[in-house]
Amino acid sequence: MSEESLTSSEYVSQQLANPGTLNRTERWWPPQQKALEDRGYMLRPRYHADWTPSWKGTKKEHTNFEDGQFAVYTDTVLDATRMSDQALVVLKRVVPPLGEDELAIIQHLSTEPLLSDSRNRCVRLLDVVELPNGEKFMVLPLLHPWRTPKFQTFGEVIAFFDQILEAVHFLHDHNIAHRDCTNNNIMYDPAPMYPIPAHPFKLTRRRDWKARVSHYTRTQKPPKYYLIDFDLARRYDPEDGTPLELPLMGGDKSAPEHRNMDKACDPFATDVYYVGNLMRERFVQKYHGFKFLKPLLADMCCEDPSKRPEIGEAVARFKGLRQGISAWKLRSRIVSRKEFAVVGLFCAAGHVYRTARDIATRKVAIPDP
Numbered sequence: 001m002s003e004e005s006l007t008s009s010e011y012v013s014q015q016l017a018n019p020g021t022l023n024r025t026e027r028w029w030p031p032q033q034k035a036l037e038d039r040g041y042m043l044r045p046r047y048h049a050d051w052t053p054s055w056k057g058t059k060k061e062h063t064n065f066e067d068g069q070f071a072v073y074t075d076t077v078l079d080a081t082r083m084s085d086q087a088l089v090v091l092k093r094v095v096p097p098l099g100e101d102e103l104a105i106i107q108h109l110s111t112e113p114l115l116s117d118s119r120n121r122c123v124r125l126l127d128v129v130e131l132p133n134g135e136k137f138m139v140l141p142l143l144h145p146w147r148t149p150k151f152q153t154f155g156e157v158i159a160f161f162d163q164i165l166e167a168v169h170f171l172h173d174h175n176i177a178h179r180d181c182t183n184n185n186i187m188y189d190p191a192p193m194y195p196i197p198a199h200p201f202k203l204t205r206r207r208d209w210k211a212r213v214s215h216y217t218r219t220q221k222p223p224k225y226y227l228i229d230f231d232l233a234r235r236y237d238p239e240d241g242t243p244l245e246l247p248l249m250g251g252d253k254s255a256p257e258h259r260n261m262d263k264a265c266d267p268f269a270t271d272v273y274y275v276g277n278l279m280r281e282r283f284v285q286k287y288h289g290f291k292f293l294k295p296l297l298a299d300m301c302c303e304d305p306s307k308r309p310e311i312g313e314a315v316a317r318f319k320g321l322r323q324g325i326s327a328w329k330l331r332s333r334i335v336s337r338k339e340f341a342v343v344g345l346f347c348a349a350g351h352v353y354r355t356a357r358d359i360a361t362r363k364v365a366i367p368d369p
Contacts, residue, residue: 020053020062022046028075035131041080041091041139066209069201079142079200082126088142088197088207089126093135102231103128103138105176109230114174121167123187123228143187146225147282148203149215152354155330155365156218157283157290158322162368163225165318168275169311171227177243177267179232180250181274183282187228192221192369219358222367234267242266252277256303269305272314276300287334292321322366330365331355 022030029047036043045051046067054065062068071078076093094103103125108114110125127139151157168181178185190198193215197207206213232250236243244264247257255273257265280297284290296317302308309317333351335344 020055020065020068023070025075026071029078032131032133032135035133036080036091036129036137037083039129039131040083041089041129042083043078043080047078066199066207069199071201082139088200090140090142091129091137092140093137094128098231099136102229102233103136105230105233105235106138106140108235109174109176117170119166119170119173121163121170121224121226122230123226140228141189142200143226143228144190144198144203145184146186146188149217151334152217152351153219153330153365154289154325154332154334156367157334158325158330159218159222159367159369160225161279161318162322162366164227164275164278165311165315167225167227168271169315171233172268172271172311175236175238177234177236177271178227178230178274179234179245179248179267179271180229180252181227181271182251183278184251185227185229186225186278188223188225190215190223192216193218193223217354219354219363219367220361222369224369243268250274257305265305268311269308272300272308272311273305275311276308276314283334285337287336289329289332289334292325296321327365331358 026047029043030049030051033043033048044067045054046069051067053062054067055062076095078091080089080091081087082089094100106123106125107128109120109122114120115124123140123143125138126141129137129139131137146160151160164181164186168178171178194213195216196213198213198215199205199207199209204212232248234243234245243266245267246264247255247261247270248267249258249261252274254277255270257263257270257273276297277300279293280301284293284297296314299307299309300314333347339347
């Protein structure tokens with residue numbers, strides 16, 4: 001019986017009898033492994049066609065082994081190693097029709113002169129691989145979610161906001177609306193912060209699974225943030241004027257225009273909402289000390305899309321606010337609204353040490369890369 005034909009309860013029973021075996025989406029990859037290897041990309045041992053679990057014959061749990069870690073991606077995305085230089089990459093299947101549209105936009109963004117624009121913070125296309133069976137893959141850098149590890153200072157948050165606003169500004173300047181520039185579609189290059197790579201599915205462990213991974217802070221080694229997932233993005237002709245599109249349900253479904261899915265709206269204005277709402281929900285509402293951003297974010301998240309500022313205006317206003325923040329505030333620790341006082345005292349002690357170290361080593365308060 002194939003896994004695809006198993007009922008949910010039968011699949012659970014199979015996992016209980018043979019814990020750590022490949023799940024439904026993972027089973028798509030082993031048949032592609034040899035062809036990908038022939039084209040210079042090596043999957044982790046778990047996804048080799050001849051894989052034998054490392055824990056087989058031992059009394060240890062599969063969770064103690066690198067090849068016992070489940071993939072949390074779908075059958076369209078998986079990490080790999082580029083064999084020519086051992087670079088860690090991501091393989092993303094090009095699934096028509098949205099996949100072809102995404103490939104075209106990423107190819108456009110990854111070519112000159114756009115590639116050399118310092119504001120271009122869109123994931124880079126490294127390669128396109130096509131297999132004999134017709135499967136096509138985009139090869140992209142292996143990035144980390146923007147949320148991990150935790151932000152420590154106001155300066156680190158300001159640098160993050162600056163880069164993401166800049167990224168959307170760049171897209172809009174080139175007549176591209178991302179249409180899903182939300183929480184899960186923002187990542188960063190971990191190479192500066194992680195001298196030893198983290199495991200793609202367990203960021204607290206080393207990739208070789210031999211120990212916990214260590215990392216620098218964002219102030220010590222400033223990361224570059226990137227927008228990913230352009231499958232809903234669209235490039236418009238500026239000669240056509242302001243585009244109007246029916247709303248799309250991406251990662252953030254709270255935009256006011258989503259309340260009437262039959263009414264066309266400006267996708268550029270919705271992008272402005274998405275970025276403003278991420279700043280509002282993930283920081284202003286979660287941490288103390290971001291009151292100075294409320295007027296700007298209220299405008300970016302205005303109920304009426306036509307009254308929201310264009311992204312260029314939002315960037316200009318943010319940069320004005322940034323200039324008015326004192327160095328003391330920028331180096332201050334961000335404090336969760338849910339933090340207990342005892343926890344705060346413990347965290348404050350560590351923060352004093354880190355701040356003294358950063359000042360002594362001349363790390364800037366806003367860690368721009």
